[in-house]
Amino acid sequence: MPKEEIKKKQKTKLIALHSSNKTYEFSKPLEKKIKYMGKTVDVKLREDPDGFSYIVWKNKKYMLDIIEKNQNKYTIMINGVWHSFTVETPISLKRKKFLESQGEASSKVEITAPMPGKIIEILVENGSEVKEGEAVIILEAMKMQNEITSHVNGTVKNVNIRKSDTVMKDDVLVEIERS
Amino acid sequence: MKIKSILVANRGEIAIRIIRTAKKMNIRTYVIKTAKEPGAWYLEEADEIIDFTEDFSEIPEFLDIERIILAAKEKGVDAIHPGYGFLAENPTFAQRCEEEKIIFIGPSPDAIYRMGNKTIAKDLARNHKVPLLEGSKGNVKNADEAVEVAKSIGFPVILKAAAGGGGRGMRVVEREKDMERMFSLASNEAEKAFNNNAVFIEKFVREPRHIEFQILADKHGNIIHLGERECSIQRKHQKLLEESPSPVVDPELRKKMGEAAIRIAKSVDYYSAGTVEFLLDDNRDFYFMEMNTRIQVEHPVTELVTGIDLIEQMIRIAEGEKLPFKQADIKLKGWAIEFRINAEDVQSGFSPSLGTIEKISWPESENIRVDTGVRDGSVITPYFDSMIAKLIVYGDDRNKALQEASQAIRKFWIKGTKTTLAFCRAVLQNSNFRNGNFNTSFLSKELKIHYQFEPDEVLLAAFFAVYDYARDVEEQEEKSIDQRKSKNITPWLLNKRLR
Numbered sequence: 301m302p303k304e305e306i307k308k309k310q311k312t313k314l315i316a317l318h319s320s321n322k323t324y325e326f327s328k329p330l331e332k333k334i335k336y337m338g339k340t341v342d343v344k345l346r347e348d349p350d351g352f353s354y355i356v357w358k359n360k361k362y363m364l365d366i367i368e369k370n371q372n373k374y375t376i377m378i379n380g381v382w383h384s385f386t387v388e389t390p391i392s393l394k395r396k397k398f399l400e401s402q403g404e405a406s407s408k409v410e411i412t413a414p415m416p417g418k419i420i421e422i423l424v425e426n427g428s429e430v431k432e433g434e435a436v437i438i439l440e441a442m443k444m445q446n447e448i449t450s451h452v453n454g455t456v457k458n459v460n461i462r463k464s465d466t467v468m469k470d471d472v473l474v475e476i477e478r479s
Numbered sequence: 480m481k482i483k484s485i486l487v488a489n490r491g492e493i494a495i496r497i498i499r500t501a502k503k504m505n506i507r508t509y510v511i512k513t514a515k516e517p518g519a520w521y522l523e524e525a526d527e528i529i530d531f532t533e534d535f536s537e538i539p540e541f542l543d544i545e546r547i548i549l550a551a552k553e554k555g556v557d558a559i560h561p562g563y564g565f566l567a568e569n570p571t572f573a574q575r576c577e578e579e580k581i582i583f584i585g586p587s588p589d590a591i592y593r594m595g596n597k598t599i600a601k602d603l604a605r606n607h608k609v610p611l612l613e614g615s616k617g618n619v620k621n622a623d624e625a626v627e628v629a630k631s632i633g634f635p636v637i638l639k640a641a642a643g644g645g646g647r648g649m650r651v652v653e654r655e656k657d658m659e660r661m662f663s664l665a666s667n668e669a670e671k672a673f674n675n676n677a678v679f680i681e682k683f684v685r686e687p688r689h690i691e692f693q694i695l696a697d698k699h700g701n702i703i704h705l706g707e708r709e710c711s712i713q714r715k716h717q718k719l720l721e722e723s724p725s726p727v728v729d730p731e732l733r734k735k736m737g738e739a740a741i742r743i744a745k746s747v748d749y750y751s752a753g754t755v756e757f758l759l760d761d762n763r764d765f766y767f768m769e770m771n772t773r774i775q776v777e778h779p780v781t782e783l784v785t786g787i788d789l790i791e792q793m794i795r796i797a798e799g800e801k802l803p804f805k806q807a808d809i810k811l812k813g814w815a816i817e818f819r820i821n822a823e824d825v826q827s828g829f830s831p832s833l834g835t836i837e838k839i840s841w842p843e844s845e846n847i848r849v850d851t852g853v854r855d856g857s858v859i860t861p862y863f864d865s866m867i868a869k870l871i872v873y874g875d876d877r878n879k880a881l882q883e884a885s886q887a888i889r890k891f892w893i894k895g896t897k898t899t900l901a902f903c904r905a906v907l908q909n910s911n912f913r914n915g916n917f918n919t920s921f922l923s924k925e926l927k928i929h930y931q932f933e934p935d936e937v938l939l940a941a942f943f944a945v946y947d948y949a950r951d952v953e954e955q956e957e958k959s960i961d962q963r964k965s966k967n968i969t970p971w972l973l974n975k976r977l978r
Contacts, residue, residue, distance in 0.1 A: 316941035324941035
């Protein structure tokens with residue numbers, strides 16, 4: 301294939317990369333049509349008078365909403381379930397996959413706060429051995445005490461918080477070196 | 480005495496629910512406005528607002544007994560309805576109302592006190608031949624004592640807050656080595672939630688059903704039950720879905736459990752609406768857990784199958800009226816299921832999801848009832864619990880109710896926050912749930928994925944993301960072309976003008 305054509309082809313595609321690593325390709329220019337099991341199916345994007353956005357697809361309505369958007373990162377809520385994507389071009393996707401394969405060598409795992417709250421108790425310290433499923437932090441949110449557990453086996457490398465600290469969602473609480 | 484005015488010492492959907500019945504009965508209503516949600520919907524539903532926004536008290540507004548009593552006296556209200564939570568099961572509050580000649584719409588302070596104290600409640604059950612689970616004689620002081628008791632009745636055991644309810648201050652302990660940590664978790668949580676860190680131990684029944692009976696009793700000694708509610712679908716002891724009747728309770732078991740519930744209630748000369756909670760095991764043996772001396776979140780399912788307005792009955796009983804029906808008049812008709820819609824992110828372990836409800840809408844039909852305290856623009860704050868709405872569906876039988884529910888949930892749209900609606904869909908899809916074959920371990924064992932979606936939905940979401948992204952890129956390109964154009968033009972124009 302001549303170079304020009306390859307370039308053209310790459311330019312005419314956008315890919316949604318789902319957090320599960322599944323990809324969804326759409327050709328540009330984008331039309332309100334989706335290729336689905338070998339057929340092209342029309343998609344209708346609508347907004348109803350109440351202010352809900354919805355897609356009509358195969359005669360069914362799907363309520364959907366962008367709940368987070370940051371450059372090419374999207375979180376889309378559809379019928380009450382959210383899905384995270386990054387929108388990539390064929391080139392950026394290739395680069396991303398390459399970088400990820402480089403990154404796998406690193407074995408540090410971060411335990412983050414799943415919700416905003418207050419640190420009630422820290423159950424580990426630097427050097428503690430933890431097992432998958434073991435509680436490392438007690439976090440209080442909405443009047444409930446929640447156990448934050450490690451999702452890997454390993455050694456605690458860093459404790460970033462102190463007792464009674466208030467943390468935001470996604471704050472890194474503890475770093476663990478995978479064993 | 481006829482009640483002409485009620486102060487509703489609560490917020491959200493239950494405040495609106497109580498006001499609805501009060502309006503029907505031509506009763507004037509008062510509510511409390513707090514700085515935590517000064518624009519909340521319940522405020523507009525009441526006839527008059529009592530302003531607590533100037534926060535001079537350390538005590539949270541809806542727990543401030545003396546401030547509420549003072550406000551009620553200043554406004555000269557006849558009665559206070561506490562709703563659920565907050566002061567609903569606080570004997571001191573009921574007592575203070577009595578002292579100040581304000582009618583407390585609920586049971587006597589003595590009944591609240593005795594049922595609220597789990598040790599006394601258990602003694603009452605034992606003395607009235609109601610089966611119960613063995614456990615510690617009273618509260619346990621520390622983890623060591625807890626281990627001792629646990630060994631005598633056998634692991635697993637459950638630690639429970641003596642003043643508790645709603646799943647807080649509760650921990651299951653499987654092994655001796657977990658006791659110390661679990662004990663401190665349970666008692667800390669109890670301290671925070673109820674201002675009382677006392678906990679007791681009970682034998683833990685693995686995978687029971689949670690079945691509760693609705694009681695109505697007047698001040699003249701008449702007492703009946705309104706059948707059961709099945710509340711086995713729970714997460715960490717918090718109910719998520721309730722139905723009436725239960726798929727496993729037949730008339731014979733209903734009679735047996737209902738009579739036991741009545742014996743318990745009678746033992747404290749109970750009046751008003753109340754609920755007796757039981758565990759039901761595989762052998763269809765039941766055990767008394769506790770009595771809730773208030774209206775419950777899940778009361779609508781009982782209302783739909785009995786046709787009785789429980790709030791109205793509470794008010795009439797408080798006025799001293801006699802119950803207008805006898806046990807034989809109570810017939811359960813059809814099937815009702817309630818779904819609690821919480822502002823929680825099911826995909827992140829049910830973590831709280833704050834934000835603003837941009838839009839909320841649901842399908843209207845005679846078989847659908849929605850009790851909610853939010854509407855378009857309502858803000859979900861971290862100060863109160865995460866329940867934003869209750870969807871209650873009705874059908875002639877369970878299958879019809881399930882069918883109704885599937886359709887209603889599909890058309891129940893909320894924009895602006897993550898909710899448990901996707902969880903409701905997942906439960907409805909589960910064949911064991913549909914067959915009525917489930918217990919309190921349903922969430923942890925049976926339902927592997929706590930939310931449900933179709934593969935098509937991911938495709939459509941992907942399309943939507945790409946479409947939005949492409950539109951943004953296009954817009955930006957247009958802008959930069961405009962800018963380039965203007966850059967080309969401006970210097971020329973400028974030069975011309977300068978010349």
